[in-house]
Amino acid sequence: MTRSFAGFEVEEVHGTPLLWRRDQRCKTFRISLLLQRPMGAGQAARALLPLLLQHGSEQHQGRPALARARERLFGAGGGTGCGRHGESTVLSFAADAVAGEFLPQRPDQFTAVRDLLQELLLRPRFRDARAGAELFARERSQALAAARAVWDDKAHYARQRAVAAACAGEPYGVPDHGGEAAIAALLPHQPAAMLDDALHDGRRLLLMSGVLPDDPAAAIAPLLAALPRGSAASNGAAPVPPMAPAARPVGRTVEYAPMQQAKLVLVFRMPRPVAPGALHALQIALSLWGGGAHSRLFQEVRERRSLCYYAAAGGDADKGLCMVQVGCDAEQVEAVTAATLEQLAAVAGGDCSDAELATAVATCQGPFRSLDDSPAGRLAYTAEQWLRGFDETPAQRVAGLGAVARDAVTAAAASIALDHEYRLLPAPTAAAEAQR
Amino acid sequence: MTQQRIVDPVVGEEVVRAVTGTGLRVRVLPRPQLREVAAVITFGYGSTDLAFASDDGAVVTTPAGTAHYLEHKLFEDEELAVFQRFAARGASVNAQTGFTRTTYHFHASGEWQQNLQDLLRLCARPHITPQNVQKERGIIAQEVRMYEDSPAHGAAFLLLGALYAEHPVRHTVGGTVASIDAITAPLLLQCWHAFYRTGNAALAVAGPVDVDAVLELAEGCALPAGAAPARATPADFAGVHRERAERTMAVARPKVLLGLKERREAVGYRARAERAAATGVVLDRLFAPSSDLREALHRRGAVDDSLGASYTGERTFGVAMVGCDADDAVAAAAALRELLFADVAFDDEQLERLRRRQFGHLVRIGESARALAHGHALEELDGARPFEGLEVLRALTVADVVRRRDELLRADNLCIATTHRRA
Numbered sequence: 001m002t003r004s005f006a007g008f009e010v011e012e013v014h015g016t017p018l019l020w021r022r023d024q025r026c027k028t029f030r031i032s033l034l035l036q037r038p039m040g041a042g043q044a045a046r047a048l049l050p051l052l053l054q055h056g057s058e059q060h061q062g063r064p065a066l067a068r069a070r071e072r073l074f075g076a077g078g079g080t081g082c083g084r085h086g087e088s089t090v091l092s093f094a095a096d097a098v099a100g101e102f103l104p105q106r107p108d109q110f111t112a113v114r115d116l117l118q119e120l121l122l123r124p125r126f127r128d129a130r131a132g133a134e135l136f137a138r139e140r141s142q143a144l145a146a147a148r149a150v151w152d153d154k155a156h157y158a159r160q161r162a163v164a165a166a167c168a169g170e171p172y173g174v175p176d177h178g179g180e181a182a183i184a185a186l187l188p189h190q191p192a193a194m195l196d197d198a199l200h201d202g203r204r205l206l207l208m209s210g211v212l213p214d215d216p217a218a219a220i221a222p223l224l225a226a227l228p229r230g231s232a233a234s235n236g237a238a239p240v241p242p243m244a245p246a247a248r249p250v251g252r253t254v255e256y257a258p259m260q261q262a263k264l265v266l267v268f269r270m271p272r273p274v275a276p277g278a279l280h281a282l283q284i285a286l287s288l289w290g291g292g293a294h295s296r297l298f299q300e301v302r303e304r305r306s307l308c309y310y311a312a313a314g315g316d317a318d319k320g321l322c323m324v325q326v327g328c329d330a331e332q333v334e335a336v337t338a339a340t341l342e343q344l345a346a347v348a349g350g351d352c353s354d355a356e357l358a359t360a361v362a363t364c365q366g367p368f369r370s371l372d373d374s375p376a377g378r379l380a381y382t383a384e385q386w387l388r389g390f391d392e393t394p395a396q397r398v399a400g401l402g403a404v405a406r407d408a409v410t411a412a413a414a415s416i417a418l419d420h421e422y423r424l425l426p427a428p429t430a431a432a433e434a435q436r
Numbered sequence: 437m438t439q440q441r442i443v444d445p446v447v448g449e450e451v452v453r454a455v456t457g458t459g460l461r462v463r464v465l466p467r468p469q470l471r472e473v474a475a476v477i478t479f480g481y482g483s484t485d486l487a488f489a490s491d492d493g494a495v496v497t498t499p500a501g502t503a504h505y506l507e508h509k510l511f512e513d514e515e516l517a518v519f520q521r522f523a524a525r526g527a528s529v530n531a532q533t534g535f536t537r538t539t540y541h542f543h544a545s546g547e548w549q550q551n552l553q554d555l556l557r558l559c560a561r562p563h564i565t566p567q568n569v570q571k572e573r574g575i576i577a578q579e580v581r582m583y584e585d586s587p588a589h590g591a592a593f594l595l596l597g598a599l600y601a602e603h604p605v606r607h608t609v610g611g612t613v614a615s616i617d618a619i620t621a622p623l624l625l626q627c628w629h630a631f632y633r634t635g636n637a638a639l640a641v642a643g644p645v646d647v648d649a650v651l652e653l654a655e656g657c658a659l660p661a662g663a664a665p666a667r668a669t670p671a672d673f674a675g676v677h678r679e680r681a682e683r684t685m686a687v688a689r690p691k692v693l694l695g696l697k698e699r700r701e702a703v704g705y706r707a708r709a710e711r712a713a714a715t716g717v718v719l720d721r722l723f724a725p726s727s728d729l730r731e732a733l734h735r736r737g738a739v740d741d742s743l744g745a746s747y748t749g750e751r752t753f754g755v756a757m758v759g760c761d762a763d764d765a766v767a768a769a770a771a772l773r774e775l776l777f778a779d780v781a782f783d784d785e786q787l788e789r790l791r792r793r794q795f796g797h798l799v800r801i802g803e804s805a806r807a808l809a810h811g812h813a814l815e816e817l818d819g820a821r822p823f824e825g826l827e828v829l830r831a832l833t834v835a836d837v838v839r840r841r842d843e844l845l846r847a848d849n850l851c852i853a854t855t856h857r858r859a
Binding site for chain 2: 299303
């Protein structure tokens with residue numbers, strides 16, 4: 001008997017949970033394999049995998065050959081990602097394509113795309129003894145350049161520095177790329193070792209959605225049968241909860257860069273929601289405070305006081321952290337900081353009208369109402385639910401958001417506390433370059 | 437109102453094309469299987485429309501950034517901030533200003549009729565006062581500064597400024613802090629009266645909508661009838677203004693950007709689409725991930741994955757751009773230049789792959805109300821028939837591609853812009 005999770009059918013195929021959802025409204029399908037491991041040592045090696053896996057497989061040797069193979073499959077997409085969920089790393093191996101019935105001669109796109117994904121995952125070219133060394137050297141160099149280039153996007157740089165400062169000593173503080181020093185110190189065998197580690201010991205999940213074969217489990221079984229067997233202890237085990245520091249004085253970091261506009265990043269801590277209801281209340285509180293053009297923050301600092309072009313609050317509920325980011329004149333940083341905290345206090349104190357609250361709820365519900373239109377979006381939502389351990393369909397999320405009481409929203413806002421204030425300020429060139 | 441029903445040749449779905457009594461062109465893409473409705477109204481007014489003829493024939497000149505400023509100001513009316521009205525219905529509304537168009541759009545999963553009515557109203561009933569124009573100046577100045585801090589944005593306009601001596605494409609879309617200082621409420625209203633007209637706009641609505649209801653709301657749109665005024669855009673099809681442009685900035689690595697300038701006007705959608713399709717094949721052959729030539733540049737260390745190529749082609753200007761970050765900008769520029777002018781062969785196998793990729797892309801677009809509405813609105817404004825772009829791609833031959841390569845990829849069309857790392 002199959003069961004369901006977040007609106008997907010659940011089966012176990014060769015030891016891997018398979019979540020699938022057929023949607024005949026679609027014209028495409030998507031396959032995604034996720035491997036979750038605790039964050040920490042090895043981040044730089046894991047982050048290099050998406051770059052190395054671009055170079056094809058034994059059968060499609062090199063990036064041009066792989067790209068041409070995808071073009072022949074009517075622009076099949078896909079790729080490898082290295083993301084985070086709370087304080088874990090999630091490697092994703094995805095493939096998507098137009099279903100055969102919408103194409104001339106009705107080719108068997110599913111089998112072709114599945115086999116391509118399997119080939120890339122299990123016989124990647126970067127493992128080849130001869131080609132591997134050159135590819136490693138090239139991609140490590142590129143990864144290092146890309147990590148340094150974060151400096152060119154000052155908002156991104158400020159965000160990265162703010163998280164590093166606020167989360168010093170926590171795995172979350174390490175940048176997605178692993179850090180320049182870790183990239184520079186990488187050894188050629190490490191990315192393959194991290195791929196093996198994830199394949200053998202990672203918490204696995206395979207998701208499929210869209211136009212699927214009659215028997216989805218049988219259709220994907222060859223791929224799952226070919227994967228190395230993980231240990232029973234690791235597969236399906238919930239990850240360790242992320243670190244959360246005890247209450248402490250607000251930290252402050254000020255840095256300088258040669259630029260015109262100051263970047264302010266305020267890092268807040270908040271309780272990590274352990275049940276859907278808590279997540280809903282937190283989502284509405286963040287929306288009301290700084291979650292878009294309707295929010296208190298946007299209306300106050302941009303629309304009423306013309307202090308900035310953008311000002312937004314965004315949260316990572318699975319870490320228990322949220323950030324407010326603003327670009328403004330350096331002399332307005334104090335005023336923006338004060339206004340941000342005032343607006344949070346107002347929401348926490350219940351100082352918001354019923355109309356404001358209703359708007360925040362509607363804004364939160366909007367994306368979930370139409371999520372089923374997007375196979376990729378629906379699949380990503382379900383993956384997030386699985387990783388979080390919540391079992392809600394988008395329709396249940398809409399209903400849950402609609403059922404949140406005002407008190408729960410104000411309580412959620414009251415639980416958000418400033419932890420670190422990061423300022424990147426315009427400075428004369430020489431000082432900023434010397435700092436860098 | 438005139439109406440025409442057309443069947444999508446890719447997936448067999450319907451497109452309704454209509455023109456309202458006041459001349460607003462409309463496309464409706466009824467997709468009952470979708471849950472989201474997306475609507476896009478786009479105007480033929482962008483950052484390059486800096487000078488135009490007024491009703492009395494005199495030429496009106498405006499500061500850089502005027503179209504973008506006007507876009508900002510339309511998001512405000514007497515009763516309420518427009519963003520909040522849409523947000524209260526769970527809808528998302530926004531706008532963008534480009535070189536030749538300003539586009540307003542929303543997407544939502546409910547109350548689409550009210551949202552569409554409000555979208556049409558915000559374009560058709562400006563509430564522009566000296567006070568609210570002054571209030572917006574600080575916000576736009578921050579947006580301008582944000583872009584001025586972006587090395588990639590700066591590099592693109594360094595190149596455009598070197599390619600074009602006269603054409604206003606050389607100015608940033610948002611203008612500068614100095615140029616927006618000269619923008620006033622009467623000027624914005626004058627520009628609105630000139631360009632926000634039914635004959636200079638196109639509307640597309642996609643999703644689970646009733647065609648007749650959409651057309652009825654479009655018919656009620658209060659935009660004034662008429663065409664856009666004559667633009668007084670300088671013809672700038674001579675050779676490049678400067679062959680090289682350089683600047684320094686606090687960047688992690690130098691940036692090099694090569695641009696190839698169009699030397700002739702492209703009148704009509706078909707001419708622009710054919711030019712763009714053939715240029716796309718040329719750039720793909722040289723610089724796409726599927727190109728062995730690009731891979732060879734990588735292997736010898738001349739470029740890295742920051743390499744990108746693009747093409748923008750409008751009636752009065754056009755440019756193909758190729759660029760990357762590089763520790764040795766001189767060597768990277770030389771390698772890219774060498775490849776641009778290499779004797780490269782094109783073949784039917786490449787064309788067939790690209791046609792397949794494009795076919796897949798068009799099927800995918802059919803899954804997204806937003807992609808459908810954006811694509812069809814822009815196509816309609818540009819004067820294209822539905823799916824004419826697919827016809828252009830199908831008709832493209834290797835000979836067309838070679839001719840295009842020979843026309844555009846010439847040394848006298850080339851400029852190299854370099855952003856050096858500040859020492």
